Amino acid sequence: MNVWTLVGLGLNASIFGMAIAWFVGRRLKNAGYIEACWPFVFALVVALYASVGAGAPFRRMTIAIIVSLWALRLGSYLVTRVARHHSVEDLRYQQLREQFPKRPWHMFFGFSQLQAGLVGILSVPLVIACSNPAPTFSTLELAALALWFIAWIGEIIADSQLDRFRKQADNAGKVYSGGLWRFSRHPNYFFEWLIWVAYFLFALAAPGGWFSVYVPLLMLLLLTSVTGIPATEVRALLTRGASYEAYQRRTSAFVPWFPRRG
DSSP: OOHHHHHHHHHHHHHHHHHHHHHHHHHHTOTHHHHHHHHHHHHHHHHHHHHHOSSOHHHHHHHHHHHHHHHHHHHHHHHHHHHHTTTSOOHHHHHHHHHSOSOHHHHHHHHHHHHHHHHHHHTHHHHHHHTOOOSSOOHHHHHHHHHHHHHHHHHHHHHHHHHHHHHSGGGTTOOOOSGGGGTBSOHHHHHHHHHHHHHHHHHHTSTTGGGGGHHHHHHHHIIIIISSHHHHHHHHHHHHTHHHHHHHHHSBSSOTTOOOOO
16 A cells, blocks of 8 residues: 555544544534544554554554554543543633534534644655555664654653642742743743654655655644644743743743743
């Protein structure tokens, strides 16, 4: 089965999977569950690639494992976050409801299918990697594995640090600026982006893998300009006001090694 046939299969699977995610969100009356299900759908699609891809079995198994670990960690984190405030939807979804007051769940279905399309677009590096017939890992693939592991652990640490801070009652309304958050306002998003860079490096080791260079670039755009940082910053400014503005002035928005001090 060639790469583009696999992409087509994956796209169909993601359309079905995100439709189920929409159904779950509607039944639970919280659209946040749609987004929270996205990592699980992505992992299932990659598992499909790993099952029927033409690449070496050990490589396909490795890719399926690391994507499953990523999805289990991120998906569980998102589901827990939504469930923690189940009766109140995230600000983004409240705003979307205001824009589509008559049939919000029709709009959310379209939103779920847009995310299904993203699964197909963003999974291309992993399709290519699962089609790589090379009998051993290349140096580039070993570097990709190392980068993936560092980024995965970094994101876990960043999220854990912030969660511990928020669980302390006397920190309500305060801005956390310790640990990794001392250097970047969004270290979790930074490490998440590095994971997608690692996926591209896996693809780059295979014939035609260079084509998927758009994936880390697109993810960078999404995280910094569309769904990630902008929405998070708006929510933080609404809830923490002047404290967060001061935090913005002295820290980098994204890249940890460029802190702004003073």
